[in-house]
Amino acid sequence: MSGAFLMSREIFGHEIWQDVAKFRIFFYIVGNAVFSERGVTKGGIHIGRGQYLRSYRNIREDLLYVEKNAEKYYSLHTIKNKIDELTKEGALTVEETKLGTLFTVVNYQHYQGFEAYKKDEVQQERNSNGTPTEQQTNSNGTATEQQRNNKNYVINAKQDITTTSTADSAIDPVDEIANRFSDLRTAYEGRPAHPNMKDYEAIARIVARGMPLPQTIQLLEQCFSEHNQREPNGAIKSFVYCEKYIADHFERLQAAETARQTAKSTSANVRQFKPKQDGYQYDYGF
Numbered sequence: 632m633s634g635a636f637l638m639s640r641e642i643f644g645h646e647i648w649q650d651v652a653k654f655r656i657f658f659y660i661v662g663n664a665v666f667s668e669r670g671v672t673k674g675g676i677h678i679g680r681g682q683y684l685r686s687y688r689n690i691r692e693d694l695l696y697v698e699k700n701a702e703k704y705y706s707l708h709t710i711k712n713k714i715d716e717l718t719k720e721g722a723l724t725v726e727e728t729k730l731g732t733l734f735t736v737v738n739y740q741h742y743q744g745f746e747a748y749k750k751d752e753v754q755q756e757r758n759s760n761g762t763p764t765e766q767q768t769n770s771n772g773t774a775t776e777q778q779r780n781n782k783n784y785v786i787n788a789k790q791d792i793t794t795t796s797t798a799d800s801a802i803d804p805v806d807e808i809a810n811r812f813s814d815l816r817t818a819y820e821g822r823p824a825h826p827n828m829k830d831y832e833a834i835a836r837i838v839a840r841g842m843p844l845p846q847t848i849q850l851l852e853q854c855f856s857e858h859n860q861r862e863p864n865g866a867i868k869s870f871v872y873c874e875k876y877i878a879d880h881f882e883r884l885q886a887a888e889t890a891r892q893t894a895k896s897t898s899a900n901v902r903q904f905k906p907k908q909d910g911y912q913y914d915y916g917f
Contacts, residue, residue, distance in 0.1 A: 652705055653713040655694055657722060660685075660734050674730045681739025686731035687711060688828070701814065702823060706806045707831055804844045808834045811848055812870055815855045820866050830870040837874055842881055850877045 647654050663683045665671055670679040678684050685693075687707055694710075696703050714734075717723045726733040809826045812834070816824035826834070837847060854876040858867055867873065 650713075652709055653716060656690070656710060656713050657717055659690070659694065660723065661736050661739070664734070664736050664739060676728050676730055676733070678733065679735075681736045683734045683736075684728065684731050685734070687714075689731070701817070702825075703810060704813075704825060706803065706809055706826075707828065708805050708835065709803055804838050804847075805831065805834050807844060808837065808847060808851065811851060812873065815852065816867065819855060819859060826870065833870040833874040837877055840878065840881070842877070846881070846884075847877060850880050853880075 647657060660683050663685070664681050665678050665683065666680065668680055670677055670682070672678070673684060676684065687710055691704050691707055691710055694705055714723065714725065718725055721737055723737060724735045726735070809831060812830065813825055851873055854873045855867060858865065858872075
């Protein structure tokens with residue numbers, strides 16, 4: 632792909648800059664959106680200015696990145712969630728078609744129109760020439776205005792960001808398990824291997840069970856190890872196989888823990904039997 636597109640430097644002061652996955656997805660869609668005023672037609676579908684036609688699966692492939700010398704992919708779950716957030720925040724609209732999802736960048740004309748940047752330059756010049764009081768008022772604004780601008784995807788707010796949302800930076804357990812599954816397959820097969828849609832669905836079912844992530848990873852690694860011992864020349868191709876292994880072993884561990892807790896509780900409530908001293912005679916009542 633050739634050509635260029637515009638993006639305001641003020642995006643570095645926008646809250647989206649803190650969310651790497653969301654920023655990459657948004658930047659990717661804006662950069663690939665149709666620039667032509669006339670738009671284009673593909674497979675009988677008209678793609679207008681500021682629109683981009685792509686499937687979630689292809690977006691996942693396009694956003695491949697390298698971490699610790701290994702190729703990584705965002706899960707379809709993560710990509711869908713981030714696009715849902717962008718939609719709710721008014722950055723994008725989405726429409727399903729027979730060829731994929733049609734994404735529309737809401738403020739595309741603002742990003743790609745020189746007029747918006749010229750207005751910013753005029754405003755900056757006016758602010759720099761104003762009185763100290765005017766400069767401070769223009770720079771700070773009210774708290775409400777700053778909060779509103781921070782959510783505005785026209786990206787025209789300049790604010791210092793000093794905190795990072797822990798929710799956005801938290802590791803998604805689906806991604807963590809998928810990445811480990813990919814690493815294990817790659818290691819045992821000797822070539823790059825990546826989870827598919829069915830793998831992610833099986834992983835999501837495991838996560839929905841509420842199993843602790845460290846224990847899930849441990850059982851996943853144990854599954855690969857035992858399979859390799861039984862079938863040195865075989866390979867695990869689907870997480871569905873691991874799903875059954877992990878679920879079965881986790882249920883056994885839970886059952887064993889329940890039995891231990893029951894045994895402790897029972898032993899604590901049972902009084903020790905003490906035999907009667909010699910010479911004691913029972914009264915049998917006859």
